[in-house]
Amino acid sequence: MPRPTLSPKRGPVLPVQMPHPRSAGRSYSRFVGLMKIVLPLVAIGLLGAVLLWPTLESRQEAALSYSNVEVRADGLEMIAPVLTGADDKGRPYAVTAAKANADGLEPTRVTMSDIKADLAAEDGKPVKVIAATGVYLLKEQTLDLDGGVTVTLSDGHQVKLESVRLDLAKGTASSDKRVIAFGPTGQIEANSMQASDNGHVMRFDGQVRVVITPRDAPTPASGQPRNGE
Amino acid sequence: QSAAQPGPPRLNFNSSAPIEILADSLEVTDQSSSAVFAGNVKVTQADMILRADRLEVTYAGGNIAGGEAGAGPSGIKKIVARGNVFVTAREDTAQGDNAVYDPAAGTVIMTGNVILTRGENVLKGQELTVNLRTGRSVMTGGGGSDGRVKGLIVPEQKSGGQKAQ
Numbered sequence: 365m366p367r368p369t370l371s372p373k374r375g376p377v378l379p380v381q382m383p384h385p386r387s388a389g390r391s392y393s394r395f396v397g398l399m400k401i402v403l404p405l406v407a408i409g410l411l412g413a414v415l416l417w418p419t420l421e422s423r424q425e426a427a428l429s430y431s432n433v434e435v436r437a438d439g440l441e442m443i444a445p446v447l448t449g450a451d452d453k454g455r456p457y458a459v460t461a462a463k464a465n466a467d468g469l470e471p472t473r474v475t476m477s478d479i480k481a482d483l484a485a486e487d488g489k490p491v492k493v494i495a496a497t498g499v500y501l502l503k504e505q506t507l508d509l510d511g512g513v514t515v516t517l518s519d520g521h522q523v524k525l526e527s528v529r530l531d532l533a534k535g536t537a538s539s540d541k542r543v544i545a546f547g548p549t550g551q552i553e554a555n556s557m558q559a560s561d562n563g564h565v566m567r568f569d570g571q572v573r574v575v576i577t578p579r580d581a582p583t584p585a586s587g588q589p590r591n592g593e
Numbered sequence: 594q595s596a597a598q599p600g601p602p603r604l605n606f607n608s609s610a611p612i613e614i615l616a617d618s619l620e621v622t623d624q625s626s627s628a629v630f631a632g633n634v635k636v637t638q639a640d641m642i643l644r645a646d647r648l649e650v651t652y653a654g655g656n657i658a659g660g661e662a663g664a665g666p667s668g669i670k671k672i673v674a675r676g677n678v679f680v681t682a683r684e685d686t687a688q689g690d691n692a693v694y695d696p697a698a699g700t701v702i703m704t705g706n707v708i709l710t711r712g713e714n715v716l717k718g719q720e721l722t723v724n725l726r727t728g729r730s731v732m733t734g735g736g737g738s739d740g741r742v743k744g745l746i747v748p749e750q751k752s753g754g755q756k757a758q
Contacts, residue, residue: 550611554619566621572630574614
C-alpha cells in the first residue's frame, strides 16, 4: 500500500489505487436503460456498477483526504474522509463517511460509518447512495455495506437493502436479505439478490414480487413499498 | 371452421392495468434483454391471471440507453410462458403446455393440449390463437376424440374496444 503523504494544505492525502473490473461504464449504461423502461430496478443495476467504487476504465489515482486523522496504537482513524475522483468519462464522484478506521498504516481493513456517495450516472444524472456502515477488505477487495443501504436515482427509482456485499475484483454485488426497488415504472422485491458481470446479470430469489405500472396507467397509490410479507 | 360456439369464452386483457408477477426466482440478463421468472409464476393484471412454471420476458433490445426512458419503446417485445400454463379471465379459462404473448401483434398463442373452458363449454385442440384487439379466438388442431376438433369462437364486441400497447 502506498505510504500516506502529509500535504500541509489539507491533511494527509493517501493516494488510493482503485482496482477496476473491465468496462463497467458502458455495460452499466445499457443496463440502466433496460431497467428504466421495463423493470424499475435501475438502482440495483447501478449497485452492481457504481458501488464498486468508481467505475474507472484503467487503474486511476483517486484522492482520499480527510479533515483530521488520529494515529493510534491499533491503527488510523480518519475523521470525515472524502474520497474524490472522476470515472473514465470524467464524471466526478465523491464518497464521504463520518469516520473511517484503518487497522494500521498498512491497512488490510477499513471500517466506515455513515457513508454517503454522490455520483453521476451514465447519463450524467445525479445518483445518491447512503449506507450506515461499511467494511472494506483491501486484500480481498470486498466492500460490505450494512445497517441499511439506499440507492436513489434522479428519476425517482430507489433501492433499499439491509446489507450488500460487493466484490470489487469480480464486479459482483450480493445480498441475502430482503431487497426492494421501486420507482415510477413499478417495484421489485425479493428475499435475496445477486448481481454479477458488473450488474449485467441480476438474479433474485425467494418470494420475488414485481409490479409493473404501465406508463399511461393512473398512478396507483401503491407507489410506497409494502414491507415484504 | 365449424360454426360459432354458443356463449363463446372471452379472454381479454386490460392492457393498461398494473401487472403483478410473483415467482420463486427472477434472472435479468442485460445482454439478451431478457428476464426469466421461474417457479410458481403467477401474473395478475386486472381480473386476468396467468400461471406457469416459467415465464420468459424479452425486451426491445438494442441500445436502450440511447432512448430516453419515457419515450422509449413500450419495452416488452415478447412473453413466453412454459409448462402448465393456465390463463383465467372471469369465467373463462385456457390451459396448455406453452403460451406466447406478442404485444405488437396483439395476440396470445397457446399450444400443446389446449383446453378452453367457459362454464361447461369445453373446447380442446392443439393451438389457440387469441386476438386481443378483436377479442376473437381461433382454436385449431385435433384435440377431441374424433381427432379433428376445430372451433371458431367469436365473442361479442367489447364496448370501447381494446387499446393494445
